[in-house]
Amino acid sequence: MLDIVSLVANAEFWSAVLRIATPLIFGTLGVLLCERAGVLNLGIEGIMVAGAFAGWLTVYQGGGLWSGVAVAAVTGAAFGLLHAFLTVSLALSQHVSGLGITLLATSLAYYAYRVSFPNVSTPPTIQPFAEMAMMPIPVLSSQTPLTWLALALVPALAWVLYRTPLGLALRMVGENPAAVEGQGIDVVRLRTFAVVAGSALMGVAGAFLTLSAFNAFYFSMVNGRGWICVALVVFAGWRPGKALGGALLFAFFDALQLRLSQQAGGIPYQIYLMVPYVLSIVALVVVARRATYPQALMKPWRKGER
Amino acid sequence: MRLEARTRRSRAALLLAPFAAIAFTLAVTMALVAWAGSPIGETYALLFAGGFGSRFAWTETLTRATPLVFTGLSVAIAFRARLWNIGAEGQLYAGALAAVAVGGLHGGTGFDLPAGVLFPAMLGASVLAGAILLLVPTFLRTRFGVDEVVTTLLLNFIVLLAVSMLLDGPMKDPAALGWPQSVALRDDLQLDKLVPRTRVHTGLVYAIVAAAILAFVVRATTLGFEMRAVGANARAAAFAGVPVARTMALVAVISGGLAGLAGAIEVAGRTGYVTLDMSPGYGYSGIVIAMLAGLSPLGVVAAAVFIAGVLVGADSMSRGVAVPTYIADVIVAVSLVSMLVATLFVRYRVRLR
Numbered sequence: 029m030l031d032i033v034s035l036v037a038n039a040e041f042w043s044a045v046l047r048i049a050t051p052l053i054f055g056t057l058g059v060l061l062c063e064r065a066g067v068l069n070l071g072i073e074g075i076m077v078a079g080a081f082a083g084w085l086t087v088y089q090g091g092g093l094w095s096g097v098a099v100a101a102v103t104g105a106a107f108g109l110l111h112a113f114l115t116v117s118l119a120l121s122q123h124v125s126g127l128g129i130t131l132l133a134t135s136l137a138y139y140a141y142r143v144s145f146p147n148v149s150t151p152p153t154i155q156p157f158a159e160m161a162m163m164p165i166p167v168l169s170s171q172t173p174l175t176w177l178a179l180a181l182v183p184a185l186a187w188v189l190y191r192t193p194l195g196l197a198l199r200m201v202g203e204n205p206a207a208v209e210g211q212g213i214d215v216v217r218l219r220t221f222a223v224v225a226g227s228a229l230m231g232v233a234g235a236f237l238t239l240s241a242f243n244a245f246y247f248s249m250v251n252g253r254g255w256i257c258v259a260l261v262v263f264a265g266w267r268p269g270k271a272l273g274g275a276l277l278f279a280f281f282d283a284l285q286l287r288l289s290q291q292a293g294g295i296p297y298q299i300y301l302m303v304p305y306v307l308s309i310v311a312l313v314v315v316a317r318r319a320t321y322p323q324a325l326m327k328p329w330r331k332g333e334r
Numbered sequence: 335m336r337l338e339a340r341t342r343r344s345r346a347a348l349l350l351a352p353f354a355a356i357a358f359t360l361a362v363t364m365a366l367v368a369w370a371g372s373p374i375g376e377t378y379a380l381l382f383a384g385g386f387g388s389r390f391a392w393t394e395t396l397t398r399a400t401p402l403v404f405t406g407l408s409v410a411i412a413f414r415a416r417l418w419n420i421g422a423e424g425q426l427y428a429g430a431l432a433a434v435a436v437g438g439l440h441g442g443t444g445f446d447l448p449a450g451v452l453f454p455a456m457l458g459a460s461v462l463a464g465a466i467l468l469l470v471p472t473f474l475r476t477r478f479g480v481d482e483v484v485t486t487l488l489l490n491f492i493v494l495l496a497v498s499m500l501l502d503g504p505m506k507d508p509a510a511l512g513w514p515q516s517v518a519l520r521d522d523l524q525l526d527k528l529v530p531r532t533r534v535h536t537g538l539v540y541a542i543v544a545a546a547i548l549a550f551v552v553r554a555t556t557l558g559f560e561m562r563a564v565g566a567n568a569r570a571a572a573f574a575g576v577p578v579a580r581t582m583a584l585v586a587v588i589s590g591g592l593a594g595l596a597g598a599i600e601v602a603g604r605t606g607y608v609t610l611d612m613s614p615g616y617g618y619s620g621i622v623i624a625m626l627a628g629l630s631p632l633g634v635v636a637a638a639v640f641i642a643g644v645l646v647g648a649d650s651m652s653r654g655v656a657v658p659t660y661i662a663d664v665i666v667a668v669s670l671v672s673m674l675v676a677t678l679f680v681r682y683r684v685r686l687r
Contacts, residue, residue, distance in 0.1 A: 309484075
């Protein structure tokens with residue numbers, strides 16, 4: 029027990045928590061935005077891969093780090109636009125389309141990587157984002173600007189969702205699209221906007237991995253983080269503030285298992301690696317009974333059809 | 335733009351839809367081949383020849399199609415009842431492990447039973463393992479309302495880690511030098527070759543029989559009707575007296591069991607033991623296959639052969655020209671999306687206001 033206390037009671041540990049939480053914050057906010065507008069986006073896993081690759085490639089080819097982030101966002105938005113076209117304009121199954129986007133984005137990124145680098149055995153590296161050392165705040169000063177951006181996005185998204193007419197319309201279109209239509213607002217356009225914007229955030233979530241957490245692009249580097257974000261949004265009850273809390277709580281346990289597994293002690297390392305996935309399932313079960321899904325989530329809407 | 339349901343669906347359009355989708359897919363992937371700087375005609379010729387162009391190519395394609403038929407059926411049966419089983423990948427590994435646990439050599443000891451007893455026990459164990467793995471998320475959904483998409487997806491990662499753990503520990507093959515690999519299956523439990531001196535094995539027959547049985551179940555039995563009713567509208571089905579939770583559980587047993595069987599058949603027919611890379615995403619490809627087949631069990635067989643041909647063809651093509659094998663995954667993904675759109679156009683007319 030004392031072991032755990034000494035593990036947790038230092039700034040380095042909390043830096044790791046924030047670092048692990050960052051892609052989850054971006055991804056969770058992205059999923060939240062889509063789902064609040066009534067669209068499930070299972071494309072996240074693949075969009076994160078594509079964002080990670082596109083962002084990294086931009087920097088590798090001489091672009092600035094922020095250009096890399098922008099390219100990752102645009103890449104995510106492009107896949108989001110495809111998902112929105114399929115699920116919103118054509119009202120196809122959100123489950124199947126999302127999985128299709130994941131397969132497509134992942135395979136395109138891997139294909140593009142192999143075409144660009146046919147014969148490399150060790151992945152080429154870039155110079156990633158530096159820490160914000162000039163900010164004299166413990167824990168936060170050891171983070172990169174992307175983590176600061178993620179933390180700033182939480183209140184920003186909450187403000188948009190709860191304090192602006194756009195946010196009201198977004199929340200409404202996820203609950204009752206017919207009512208939105210009655211207000212003279214274009215349901216398809218609004219949902220498409222939400223999915224594109226949310227997917228851009230997912231792209232940035234991927235870019236954090238290659239531009240900040242690591243300095244290269246690896247196969248299967250996203251490794252289920254996207255699916256975990258989908259679970260976290262349910263856990264957070266579709267609220268940005270709680271999403272931040274959920275991501276941090278999750279990252280806390282993930283950082284803890286990393287530390288504990290390094291201390292060894294007879295337990296196979298795979299048990300520790302299972303922790304994040306098991307926790308996500310437990311989180312879903314815990315909140316399932318009182319989860320209030322957006323009423324129109326996964327319900328395709330066709331104009332004039334009831 | 336708005337969609338209008340067609341009052342009359344043309345049969346020609348229905349038959350043409352898959353071909354239109356494949357044509358579109360080829361057009362899109364051609365651009366990618368051109369980008370890789372490879373001659374388009376030669377690349378596709380090599381891909382086709384590698385998948386379907388010779389007797390050897392056909393045997394390789396059918397070998398690859400065998401597990402894909404099982405995972406495709408697994409997904410098709412689940413999706414029919416709107417049970418979103420995305421966990422066929424994990425269920426496949428669970429089935430493979432169960433098969434080796436029952437029929438493995440265990441360093442020369444193992445169960446000392448005749449093959450006639452042990453073979454059905456091995457298949458039964460793999461069905462059970464896959465079924466349990468899907469029953470848990472299904473129970474969580476019917477009892478607690480937990481979305482099974484995310485739970486089945488996450489279970490894939492958990493199962494793969496569990497496999498890795500067992501291959502490091504109790505199920506490790508002591509003869510394998512550092513390579514994570516399970517003990518081998520007993521020789522007399524391995525499936526016979528269908529064609530001598532090739533890899534295609536009798537598992538293919540099991541797969542086709544499974545597809546035929548399911549086609550019958552879906553079309554002509556009460557269970558098939560109840561599955562469709564639960565999928566179409568669970569509340570209405572409950573009002574009409576269909577036992578929704580029990581039907582869901584049955585669907586989960588069949589779906590998970592089929593994916594588990596895919597693992598056992600792979601081990602008994604092809605690999606002989608479990609490794610961490612024995613399935614290059616057969617579970618996920620099963621989703622594409624089921625959708626391409628329009629969730630029809632017999633259609634799954636055709637779709638599985640098509641996808642297997644693309645995968646095998648891409649492997650052999652990439653040895654000839656400088657196009658990465660990942661082109662196969664792109665083809666699979668694009669064909670899924672274009673098939674979705676094509677079938678929509680059969681049912682709906684697009685009006686540009």
